[in-house]
Amino acid sequence: MLHTVNKSPFEHGCLGECLKFARKGSAVLLIEDGVYGAAKGTAVSKQVEEALKSVSIYALRPDVEARGMQHRVMDGIHLVDYGGFVDLVAEHDAVQSWL
Amino acid sequence: MKLGILISEGPYTHAASDTAYQFVKAALAKGHEVIRVFFYHDGVNNGTRLTVPPQDDRNIVQRWSELAAQHKLDMVVCIAAAQRRGLMDAAEAKRNGKDADNIAPGFRISGLGQLIEAAIQADRLVVFGD
Numbered sequence A: 001m002l003h004t005v006n007k008s009p010f011e012h013g014c015l016g017e018c019l020k021f022a023r024k025g026s027a028v029l030l031i032e033d034g035v036y037g038a039a040k041g042t043a044v045s046k047q048v049e050e051a052l053k054s055v056s057i058y059a060l061r062p063d064v065e066a067r068g069m070q071h072r073v074m075d076g077i078h079l080v081d082y083g084g085f086v087d088l089v090a091e092h093d094a095v096q097s098w099l
Numbered sequence B: 001m002k003l004g005i006l007i008s009e010g011p012y013t014h015a016a017s018d019t020a021y022q023f024v025k026a027a028l029a030k031g032h033e034v035i036r037v038f039f040y041h042d043g044v045n046n047g048t049r050l051t052v053p054p055q056d057d058r059n060i061v062q063r064w065s066e067l068a069a070q071h072k073l074d075m076v077v078c079i080a081a082a083q084r085r086g087l088m089d090a091a092e093a094k095r096n097g098k099d100a101d102n103i104a105p106g107f108r109i110s111g112l113g114q115l116i117e118a119a120i121q122a123d124r125l126v127v128f129g130d
Helices: A014-021 A032-038 A045-051 A061-066 A082-091 B016-029 B041-047 B060-071 B079-085 B090-095 B113-121
Strands: A002-005 A027-030 A056-060 A078-080 A095-098 B002-007 B033-039 B075-078 B107-110 B124-128
Touching: A002 A014, A002 A032, A002 A082, A014 A027, A014 A032, A014 A045, A014 A095, A027 A032, A027 A082, A032 A056, A032 A061, A056 A061, A056 A082, A061 A078, A078 A082, A082 B016, A082 B124, A095 B124, B002 B016, B002 B041, B002 B113, B016 B033, B016 B041, B016 B060, B016 B124, B033 B041, B033 B060, B033 B113, B041 B060, B041 B075, B041 B079, B060 B107, B075 B079, B075 B113, B079 B090, B079 B107
Parallel strands: A002 A027, A002 A095, A027 A056, A056 A078, B002 B033, B002 B124, B033 B075, B075 B107
Antiparallel strands: none
């Protein structure tokens, strides 16, 4: 399953909830303010690093760049464009948006 | 692949309508079929033709109308959500005794059944919202 998260983890608990529920082998795509969850050295980066052991995590590049975050993305998180977003949707059997 | 899209946030709020638009464009460019874009809750505000954004800003409503015309998209606005927010076509305006309608080209008003149908018929339903 593909999970999408569009809220900052610093204003909303949906990234934490998502990582709690995401099963091994699933994918998480951070979009919009959700990309703040991809930053190195934050209050949630340990939790995200831990999650990377069992799920693939992606961040939407245009949203990362819009927030000037491109040099702060933690290792192991893949950046994708909108075409990559479409591919992730196609590759997984269902999409869960954590709003 | 057949894709259904649900948008539940209005234009110029956060970014749901923008992300959905870029996603739909990318999906169409890759040859996927977008069988329906369903606008629900505040998302119905994406369908009013009376928005006048500043000239240097994107015109979200017009952008959807143009994409719909180009690709024959089926863009459906939830009737109950639309009535609450004052979005109507000519028939609804007449039925409700209103003096004007405001639905943008390419949008049509229908019921929640259209969302269920899209969810059943599409291979994936992708939700964009607040």
